[in-house]
Amino acid sequence: MARxxxxxxxxxxxxxxxxxxxxxxxxxxxxxxxxxTIRNGPSYDSKSPSRWLRYLPQLISIFFVVAVSFYGxxxxxxxxxxxxxxxxxxxxxxxxxxxxxxxxxxxxxRRMKLAMPxxxxxxxxxxxxxxxxxxxxxxxxxxxxxxATGIALVSKNDFLxxxxxxxxxxxSKREHESDPGKDDxxxxxxxxxxxxxxxxxxxxxxxxxxxPQPPHFSAQEATANCGGLNVIFTDTHDGLDQxxxxxxxxxxxxxxxxxxxxTHRSDAKLDLQKPLAPxxxxxxxxxxxxxxxPEDSHMMQNQELLRTYFDQLDETTQILKPMxxxxxxxxxxxxVMVCNTGQSDLLINFVCSADSRGFGDIVRxxxxxxxxxxxxxxxxxxLGMKAFYNEKIFxxxxxxxxxxxxxxxxxxxxxxxxxxxxxINALGHDVLFQDVDLVWYKNPLPFFHDKSNPLYDFDMFxxxxxxxxxxxxPYSANTGFYYVRNNLKTKFLFRALxxxxxxxxxxxxxxxxxxxLLDEHSSLTGLRVKTLSGVDFPGGYHYHRKKEIEFMKDIVxxxxxxFLMHMSWTTNKDNxxxxxxxxxxxxxxxxxxxxxxxxxAKNLSGGAKLDSACCSVQPLISCHFRDKPSIIPCDDSxxxxxxxxxxx
Numbered sequence: 001m002a003r004x005x006x007x008x009x010x011x012x013x014x015x016x017x018x019x020x021x022x023x024x025x026x027x028x029x030x031x032x033x034x035x036x037t038i039r040n041g042p043s044y045d046s047k048s049p050s051r052w053l054r055y056l057p058q059l060i061s062i063f064f065v066v067a068v069s070f071y072g073x074x075x076x077x078x079x080x081x082x083x084x085x086x087x088x089x090x091x092x093x094x095x096x097x098x099x100x101x102x103x104x105x106x107x108x109x110r111r112m113k114l115a116m117p118x119x120x121x122x123x124x125x126x127x128x129x130x131x132x133x134x135x136x137x138x139x140x141x142x143x144x145x146x147x148a149t150g151i152a153l154v155s156k157n158d159f160l161x162x163x164x165x166x167x168x169x170x171x172s173k174r175e176h177e178s179d180p181g182k183d184d185x186x187x188x189x190x191x192x193x194x195x196x197x198x199x200x201x202x203x204x205x206x207x208x209x210x211x212p213q214p215p216h217f218s219a220q221e222a223t224a225n226c227g228g229l230n231v232i233f234t235d236t237h238d239g240l241d242q243x244x245x246x247x248x249x250x251x252x253x254x255x256x257x258x259x260x261x262x263t264h265r266s267d268a269k270l271d272l273q274k275p276l277a278p279x280x281x282x283x284x285x286x287x288x289x290x291x292x293x294p295e296d297s298h299m300m301q302n303q304e305l306l307r308t309y310f311d312q313l314d315e316t317t318q319i320l321k322p323m324x325x326x327x328x329x330x331x332x333x334x335x336v337m338v339c340n341t342g343q344s345d346l347l348i349n350f351v352c353s354a355d356s357r358g359f360g361d362i363v364r365x366x367x368x369x370x371x372x373x374x375x376x377x378x379x380x381x382x383l384g385m386k387a388f389y390n391e392k393i394f395x396x397x398x399x400x401x402x403x404x405x406x407x408x409x410x411x412x413x414x415x416x417x418x419x420x421x422x423x424i425n426a427l428g429h430d431v432l433f434q435d436v437d438l439v440w441y442k443n444p445l446p447f448f449h450d451k452s453n454p455l456y457d458f459d460m461f462x463x464x465x466x467x468x469x470x471x472x473x474p475y476s477a478n479t480g481f482y483y484v485r486n487n488l489k490t491k492f493l494f495r496a497l498x499x500x501x502x503x504x505x506x507x508x509x510x511x512x513x514x515x516x517l518l519d520e521h522s523s524l525t526g527l528r529v530k531t532l533s534g535v536d537f538p539g540g541y542h543y544h545r546k547k548e549i550e551f552m553k554d555i556v557x558x559x560x561x562x563f564l565m566h567m568s569w570t571t572n573k574d575n576x577x578x579x580x581x582x583x584x585x586x587x588x589x590x591x592x593x594x595x596x597x598x599x600x601a602k603n604l605s606g607g608a609k610l611d612s613a614c615c616s617v618q619p620l621i622s623c624h625f626r627d628k629p630s631i632i633p634c635d636d637s638x639x640x641x642x643x644x645x646x647x648x
Contacts (some may be wrong), residue, residue, distance in 0.1 A: 003178045006380040052228040136206035139214075147248045150189040150204035151214045152196070154222045156427035159185040162219040165522075166458060167233055167474045171466040171541055174533075182235075186214075187222050188246070190444055196221045238285045240270070253523045257281060282470055290471035291516065294506035302501035305415065309498070312393050316423065323386055324427050327368045332486070333430040335367040338417050341375035343573060349580065351383050352587035352615035353439045362443055366432075370420040372413070375598040382601035382610030393419075414510040415501060419486065422494040427611050428486055435480035437576050438566040439585045444537075446481045447563065459485050460518070463566060464540025466534070471512045474519055475531050478539060479511040480568055489527045493517060536562050540569025543579065543629055549647065552629040556583065575640075578624040586630035587616045 035131040121314055140148045157176060160222075195201045196217055202208075203215045223229060232255070236242045261283070262268035270285040282291025304319040327334045339347045348371070354363040369387040371377040372394040380387035394416065417433070424431050432445065447453065448461065455461070462477035482492050496517055497504075503513040534542055538555070542548040543565070554560040563586060567576045577593070579584045592600055592614035600613045623634030627644030635646065 005415040006454055020358050028589070050369055056614070103468050136202075136208075139205060139207055144248065147190045147246060148188045149191055150195050150201075152187045152189070152204050152222050153184045153216045154187060154219050155216075156183055158219045162223075163229070163231065164455075164530070165231060165233075166528060168464050168476055168531040170468065171464055171476075171534055171545075174535065184216075189226075194225050194227070196224050197472060226272065235468075237470065238270075240285060255281070257283075259283060259285070261285075261287065281473070282395065282468060290469075290507075291511070292506070294502040298505040301505055305501055306499070308393060309419065312390060316393065317391055317427070319390070320388060320423055321427055322425050323368060323388060324429055327366050327386060328429045329365065331445070332428075333366065333432060333445060334424050335363070335432045335434065336370065336420050336424055336432060337367055337382075337436060338370045338372065338413065338420050339376050339436050339597050340372045340413065341379070341598055343436055344376055344379050344595060344597050346573065346576065347376075348383065348597050348610075348614050349586060349588045350439065351385070351437055353585065353619075355611060355615060356587055356617055356619070357440065359440065359443045361443070368424070370416065375595070378601040379597045379610065382597070382604055383608055384611070394395055414508075414590070415504055417479070418494075418497055418501070418504060418510050422498050422580075425484055425486060425491055425494050430486050431484040433479075433482055435566065435568075436566050437568070437570075437573075437580075438481065439580070440564050441561050442563050442564040447536075455530055458528045459487060459490055460527070460529045462529065462531050463537045463539055464531050464534045464541070465511075466539065466545075466569065471507075472515045475515060475529055477511070477515055477518060477529070477531060478566070478568060479514055480539070481564070481566055489521065489525045491526060493521050493527060496521070509521070535560075537564060537566075538562050539566035543567065543583075544569050546645070549629070552647075556629060556631045579628060581620060581622045581631040582624050582628065582632075582634060584619040584621050586620050586622075587618075588620070589614055589616055 040563060065195075128565075139151055155180065169177075169179060189195055189204060193204070194202055198215075198217060198221055200211075200215055203211055205327045228621075234242075234244060257279055259270065259279045260272055260274045260276055261270055261279065262274055262278045263279060265287075267287055269287045280289065280291050283289045324334050337347065337350075351360065351363055354360045364384050364386075367385055369380045369385050371380055371387050371389040374389065374391075377387050377389040421431050422431050430448075432448070450456065461483040462479070463481040464474060465472060465476045465478035467476055473571055484494075497510070497514055500513060500517070503516075504510045507513055518527070518529050535551075538551075542551060552559070555562060555565070565583065567579055570576045570579065577586065590596075592610075597610065597614055601610050604613075619631075621631060623630060623632065625640040625644075626634045626637045626646045626648075627639040627641055628634075629647050633648040635648065
């Protein structure tokens with residue numbers, strides 16, 4: 001104690017001065033040892049008992065003083081603490097909680113400092129890579145290191161630009177636009193050596209307090225050391241709370257799908273109380289299965305169709321080979337179209353519009369029409385087109401147009417479209433297949449023939465249908481306009497589609513069947529399929545969707561010129577004509593509508609052509625619905641949609 005020390009130094013029983021003062025070593029404010037040196041002359045005999053006895057009273061006094069000072073100090077301190085405590089009881093009661101909080105906070109801060117790196121390794125690298133990594137926490141445990149050692153993020157737009165598998169973005173999204181909640185691609189690394197060469201690559205493997213999120217790389221950086229890259233496209237439907245499981249196992253190139261639904265009932269719907277059960281890709285949460293297996297009746301019907309096909313194959317090939325060769329020309333491309341009398345006015349319109357826009361000669365040179373009845377053959381020949389018709393093959397095909405999407409007439413025509421493309425493809429030609437309900441703004445063939453086009457290496461190109469339902473996944477390929485390069489992969493694909501005609505018949509459309517095979521063959525043989533941008537190849541989705549109104553206005557005002565307009569997504573042919581008329585895309589005189597072209601074709605004489613009787617040089621514009629896109633305002637027309645709004 002300070003008081004004890006001072007009393008000791010000045011005790012009258014000890015005659016001391018600066019040379020005889022006790023020397024006390026102080027550590028942390030406490031006396032640790034007191035050494036007293038008493039000098040009486042130049043020397044002394046330390047072994048003489050009389051000398052020590054002489055100083056015995058002083059030593060006893062020192063001990064007594066030290067003891068009194070120590071215990072006196074203790075009593076005084078306790079007294080002061082009691083007084084202070086009593087004095088401050090009333091004033092400190094209100095601040096007790098605050099003092100405790102401060103002390104807790106100080107203790108927390110102290111412990112946090114202890115937990116932080118010391119000055120030896122204060123968060124900086126020591127230069128020893130093994131030690132540096134040992135101090136960090138792995139993002140993934142060793143139990144998944146064979147397929148998840150590290151993780152990174154890449155912008156989806158950047159990723160798809162570098163690794164274009166042909167699958168489209170949402171139809172309302174342009175290539176550069178954001179897709180909220182799906183703007184980034186998640187990449188998992190299956191080994192240390194697969195990690196990128198970037199300076200911050202360790203953050204892909206280890207959790208960094210300053211940067212807890214996975215690192216963000218460019219597509220090229222992220223994949224620079226990937227010897228292989230497996231890409232999974234996923235989305236949710238109907239608000240389903242979806243989970244993804246990646247299993248390190250014998251590799252599969254298909255998604256194994258599980259759903260909480262009773263698979264033993266055909267009318268069952270999603271039920272969160274049910275256990276997860278394995279299901280097919282076409283089963284929806286409402287219980288409808290878009291990919292149920294064909295019935296035996298479909299199989300028998302397809303056998304009959306295939307029997308006819310093979311019975312007539314040699315004769316058909318002999319007729320088609322020179323016709324296809326004359327259409328193919330130097331670029332080896334044949335434009336294939338299929339039509340019956342019921343839809344003949346749409347075909348006539350395609351030819352008339354091509355004449356008006358300056359590429360009628362290309363159409364007559366490149367198009368090979370598969371006519372499914374005699375009346376359609378007469379019209380095609382009257383227009384100066386090349387046409388094929390075999391009564392034995394098409395004897396059961398309907399002459400009238402389909403009443404609606406998916407009816408019997410529609411399904412039979414779909415089968416004819418499968419056969420026609422397969423035959424020309426098998427003969428060794430590229431094929432541009434297109435429906436008759438479209439109009440060209442520009443000749444699309446150079447787009448597919450241009451070797452400098454970044455998309456040139458794809459095997460097949462499809463217009464984007466716009467639908468994102470399960471049955472069209474993943475390409476949403478519209479089979480009303482597509483281009484096929486001739487190679488072994490595409491030949492194999494169309495043979496498979498032909499042989500699976502029961503699938504076409506059961507689904508009432510070859511579009512759904514072909515969509516499933518595109519996905520399978522892209523995985524199986526590496527077939528490269530590209531869904532084209534709706535900006536350059538728009539269709540019914542763009543025409544009918546309100547979110548595309550401004551885009552459609554750009555088209556009708558000439559601000560944007562696409563390659564074509566395909567009037568898909570339309571219930572029946574009557575409405576197709578009305579929409580084309582108010583879009584300024586109709587060029588057929590009224591007498592040639594609704595099959596009238598057949599009579600006009602029969603009345604031709606002296607080498608006259610049908611286009612002179614049926615075609616108008618200028619578009620025949622008329623208004624019908626004010627809530628649909630039109631080249632002129634149609635304010636006085638009715639609305640066709642229940643909640644429609646005027647286009648203009």
